[in-house]
Amino acid sequence: MARAMKVAIVDDEADMRQSISQWLALSGFDTETYASAEEALKGLNADFPGVVVSDIKMPGMDGMTFLKKLMSMDSGLPVILITGHGDVPMAVEAMRVGAFDFLEKPFNPDRMTELAKRATQQRRLTLDNRALRRELSDGTVLMKKLIGSSPVMERLREDILDLGQADSHVLIDGETGTGKTLVAHALHAVGARAGRKFVTISCAAWSEDQLSAKLFGPNDDGSLPLVEEARGGTLCLEDIESLSHPLQSRLLTVINEQGTPPETRIIAICNEHAPDTTLENVLRSDLYYRLGAMTIVLPPLRMRGEDILTLFTRMSEQFAEEYGCEAPQVTAQEAAQLLQAPWPGNVRQLVNIAERAVLQNRRGSGSIASLLMADNEASGPALTTEGKPLKDYVEAFERMLIDNTMRRHKGSIVAVMEELCLPRRTLNEKMAKYGLSRADYV
Incomplete structure (x- = not known):
């Protein structure tokens, strides 16, 4: 499951910091507190994985100055300001500067939770987009x-x-x-x-x-x-x-x-x-x-042989981590079905099936074969046995099995030998044959 995002709480009053922190923690947020804006600036950076909740009236650096410094550091950082009744005009000005929203004292804790949830959703999207841009330039x-x-x-x-x-x-x-x-x-x-x-x-x-x-x-x-x-x-x-x-x-x-x-x-x-x-x-x-x-x-994916099993394994592992469950274990029959499928939607189709297979596995129902059949019924038969000798299926499944076991045991040769009942020499020969290196799993 997605990791809880942080909420940095900045207030010079210890009781207020503690009460906000306890309430948001009970709502599932990961909180951290600061007694001053100066202290908070030392702990925050442009990629802070969360949002900031700050009082406006504080000794030293006030909330407005703090907001401007945060906006100059990261204009995409959501900042929720807490204000007294007389400070509402200042809070409205803060919204113009870039604040996400503000709460007027005394505020409803549920309103705080609602704002924090909306702000973290926006922050997660901002950080995901940044990560994507970095990937696309690397x-x-x-x-x-x-x-x-x-x-x-x-x-x-x-x-x-x-x-x-x-x-x-x-x-x-x-x-x-x-x-x-x-x-x-x-x-x-x-x-x-x-x-x-x-x-x-x-x-x-x-x-x-x-x-x-x-x-x-x-x-x-x-x-x-x-x-x-x-x-x-x-x-x-x-x-x-x-x-x-x-x-x-x-x-x-x-x-x-x-x-x-x-x-x-x-x-x-x-x-x-x-x-x-x-x-x-x-x-x-x-x-x-x-x-x-x-x-x-x-x-096309159907021409890429054992890459199909490698891709399916990687995608199902990623979705399993995202959904907080176990990835489905592919049997020899299912491996053959994946290799035989015509894949009219290519990699995009495989990614969709991997996600649905993980969700099925979490519920303890369904099969990869049924997913393939349902996905391809509009395009004709889901399976084809043309053009691939039995040796190709056996080797592709064998490679996938060793690869998956090495990943699960984080490169422990002894553990893999025991689980697959293989002598060390045989395992080494097969890893060399399939281009697998222990260094990739450690």
Whole structure:
């Protein structure tokens, strides 16, 4: 389950600090108290995982000055101010400065709890967005998200590292749910433009007039058109197949005006086109050849072999931690069913099934096979036995079993040997065969 967020309580009156702390602690919050604003500033930072509750009238630094210092440190930090009756105009001014809300004494403790809950929800969203932005600017983190040791995934990571260093525009194609947006971020993050802007827009999300204004201007709100905002960095155009021919022509003009190497790199993502057509048929030929000088086609999940089991294990472990329960143990039959599934929704579909499998396991009901059948019934049979010899299923399950056991025992070779009834030499040989290293689990 999600960890309780902190509430920092700042008040010069010890009784008030204690009563607020006790009430919020009973409501499930993790509280910490400070007798002064000066003391609190020493314990708070820009990524403080919680919210602040502070009195306005305090000796030394008052609540208003304290608020301004907090806002300069982190404008996204929710601050709830406690005020006496005569201080309401000051509290209203504090809201203008950036306070989350204020409570007038004497206040209802339930109102305090309600405000704290709303503030922590906002804080959690702010911190999650920050963490996501950091991940999307960190090439190492992004490359680790491209899980899998299949040959097609090894080749994909190599392509990203190679093309990331280049200046040419890139075209990304592949089935829905294969992770094309993640690859676009990775291409930017591992290249020379990593420290510059990465601007993205979906060409399918706007009408032609709206998209034209957003891309090329002018905008009614006075904001820069995206081709200008992304200047020097990367402009990522999702759903490029939805771009009308007039807008394709304008985009081509922008590209031609940039020269070589281009000032702004364009990464175009194709999310859907008819099975019997190619992007070359969908886009103007001159634009296609400018964008498609470098192309990455993401592999569908059904072509990634044992990566399916690796991904399912990782995703189910993450959801189990999130929901505070045990991850489901995959049997040999279920492993075969996961490997045989056609996965029309690719990785996105697998993530959804992993989450539902964890929730089923928490209730003690259901099976992975039933989830696969329900998920794929609209696309035809859920299982297919074509194209994979028995040896592949056996090896994939064996690798998953050793991997899961090593994780559970945090790399303890002795514990794994005992649980799997394997002599050390055999375990070492199998780990070497499947590319597993004890160092990854310790």
